[in-house]
Amino acid sequence: MAVAEDPVEGGAVPVLVAGAGPAGSTxxxxxxxxxxxxxxxxxxxxxxxxxxxxxxxxxxVRVLQRIGLADAFAxxxxxxxxxxxxxxxxxxxxxxRRDRAAGSHGHPESNLFDQPDLDRVLRAELVRxxxxxxxxxxxxxxxxxxxxxxxxxxxxLSAPGGAETVCAQAVVGCDGAGxxxxxxxxxxxxxxxxxxxxxxxxxxxxxxxxxxxxxxxVCGARRAATFLPLPGDRYRWEFRMRADETAEELAxxxxxxxxxxxxxxxxxxxxxxxxxxxxxxxxLADRWRVGRVLLLGDAAHLTPPFIGQGLGAGLRDAHNxxxxxxxxxxxxxxxxxxxxxxxxxxxxxxxxxxxxxRGAVRVGRAMTGGAGVxxxxxxxxxxxxxxxxxxxxxxxxxIVPRFPAGPLVDRxxxxxxxxxxxxxxxxxxxxxxxxPLDEVLGDGYALLxxxxxxxxxxxxxxxxxxxxxxxxxxxxxxxxxxxxxxAGGASAALVRPDRVVQATSPRT
Ligand SMILES: O=C(O)CCc1cccc(O)c1
Numbered sequence: 035m036a037v038a039e040d041p042v043e044g045g046a047v048p049v050l051v052a053g054a055g056p057a058g059s060t061x062x063x064x065x066x067x068x069x070x071x072x073x074x075x076x077x078x079x080x081x082x083x084x085x086x087x088x089x090x091x092x093x094x095v096r097v098l099q100r101i102g103l104a105d106a107f108a109x110x111x112x113x114x115x116x117x118x119x120x121x122x123x124x125x126x127x128x129x130x131r132r133d134r135a136a137g138s139h140g141h142p143e144s145n146l147f148d149q150p151d152l153d154r155v156l157r158a159e160l161v162r163x164x165x166x167x168x169x170x171x172x173x174x175x176x177x178x179x180x181x182x183x184x185x186x187x188x189x190x191l192s193a194p195g196g197a198e199t200v201c202a203q204a205v206v207g208c209d210g211a212g213x214x215x216x217x218x219x220x221x222x223x224x225x226x227x228x229x230x231x232x233x234x235x236x237x238x239x240x241x242x243x244x245x246x247x248x249x250x251x252v253c254g255a256r257r258a259a260t261f262l263p264l265p266g267d268r269y270r271w272e273f274r275m276r277a278d279e280t281a282e283e284l285a286x287x288x289x290x291x292x293x294x295x296x297x298x299x300x301x302x303x304x305x306x307x308x309x310x311x312x313x314x315x316x317x318l319a320d321r322w323r324v325g326r327v328l329l330l331g332d333a334a335h336l337t338p339p340f341i342g343q344g345l346g347a348g349l350r351d352a353h354n355x356x357x358x359x360x361x362x363x364x365x366x367x368x369x370x371x372x373x374x375x376x377x378x379x380x381x382x383x384x385x386x387x388x389x390x391x392r393g394a395v396r397v398g399r400a401m402t403g404g405a406g407v408x409x410x411x412x413x414x415x416x417x418x419x420x421x422x423x424x425x426x427x428x429x430x431x432x433i434v435p436r437f438p439a440g441p442l443v444d445r446x447x448x449x450x451x452x453x454x455x456x457x458x459x460x461x462x463x464x465x466x467x468x469x470p471l472d473e474v475l476g477d478g479y480a481l482l483x484x485x486x487x488x489x490x491x492x493x494x495x496x497x498x499x500x501x502x503x504x505x506x507x508x509x510x511x512x513x514x515x516x517x518x519x520x521a522g523g524a525s526a527a528l529v530r531p532d533r534v535v536q537a538t539s540p541r542t
Pocket of ligand 1: 088089114115116117130132143144249260339340341342343
């Protein structure tokens with residue numbers, strides 16, 4: 035299939051991305067990095083002015099690194115100490131600590147930020163990139179997909195100049211919870227059984243508010259709450275709302291003073307930037323792809339924020355999809371049918387997104403659910419639970435993606451085998467220069483070797499155009515990669531462009 039050279043307004047475009055939020059912008063920038071021109075349509079003229087997401091983990095920051103924005107993100111975020119459970123009087127009773135220097139993905143494990151800051155960084159990059167055509171004030175109103183999956187999709191747009199139609203070889207719907215693209219392909223969001231109203235308060239504080247440097251989850255019986263220190267002078271509180279409460283009532287000075295009372299912050303030192311009701315939901319779309327139309331981010335899944343994974347899930351989707359879509363538009367991944375390549379997007383990402391949503395619901399209920407005796411027992415029970423073998427380690431590790439076997443992930447025989455897992459990113463020395471591993475691996479497939487490679491894997495790597503990177507020759511690291519390969523019983527790993535291990539060569 036021919037890919038148009040340039041994005042052409044009103045004509046054929048290789049990829050139309052609906053929505054310029056963080057997930058849509060990241061998708062477009064990943065595609066553009068791979069040489070695929072994108073048109074991004076965005077309903078809003080300017081970035082969304084209100085703070086929304088506040089947390090990204092190290093794997094999600096690694097995705098931003100792929101589009102050259104890790105340093106910019108570091109400037110607008112603060113590495114966090116982790117998650118602390120506290121009682122109604124803010125006395126800690128459990129703590130999950132994160133590495134503030136760098137975790138296995140080469141970035142701080144927990145990062146707090148204010149979403150409009152990230153939106154501005156991404157928007158500047160979209161505007162700057164020669165392969166991205168950003169069209170604001172424009173949104174998808176309908177789609178028409180011919181039965182032949184490889185024929186262009188006709189996309190109806192509402193634009194400042196009126197209604198128009200463009201043809202795109204693929205459409206990526208990143209248009210949020212109320213996605214028009216999702217509706218147009220007949221995909222439905224399924225409720226995973228969680229809806230909770232919370233009152234979210236974003237403030238600036240004239241004086242620093244003492245914090246432990248991470249997220250505080252108040253697990254009191256009377257009212258669950260979350261407190262987060264954002265960068266600079268900004269902070270966020272979230273309070274669970276009772277059935278008979280309204281945001282207007284809670285926003286009154288007397289009620290607000292009562293809510294933030296335990297933190298002992300004089301309300302006069304605070305400037306309230308926003309105080310609004312937000313409904314936390316757990317939802318998953320049943321179909322993430324119909325032909326060449328794909329869903330991503332909040333259009334595909336919604337999670338409550340208790341483990342801080344909402345936006346990260348969208349960036350992971352973008353990382354998983356962009357290289358597959360780019361490959362299919364350029365003729366495919368050798369040895370795998372294009373439809374299988376694209377199907378693997380939902381089979382890989384859907385399972386992880388569902389595990390994250392269900393995990394967030396479980397954690398949310400465990401931390402904040404119940405009343406009376408149940409809530410009173412939370413503190414001692416949590417202490418006991420965390421002393422059980424493996425429980426703390428699991429809670430600290432989070433929900434790590436482990437993709438199932440498929441056309442792009444070999445079957446594993448042992449749970450320590452590497453295929454389906456994400457390769458770590460230590461800092462390595464290449465040509466005498468300290469560099470994050472991904473910069474050495476490049477944008478395509480890579481074959482990371484620490485010893486002999488079996489002939490089958492070597493041939494597959496050649497067919498896929500993989501860059502061979504030999505430990506101890508092309509780069510040196512602190513032993514992380516060697517230990518990782520050894521733990522997985524491998525002497526070499528074939529790493530996909532999204533850093534997922536596709537196959538390994540066994541250690542002999
Ligand atoms: O696990 C962490 O380090 C923080 C998790 C988190 C982030 C944001 C909100 C929240 O309730 C939890």
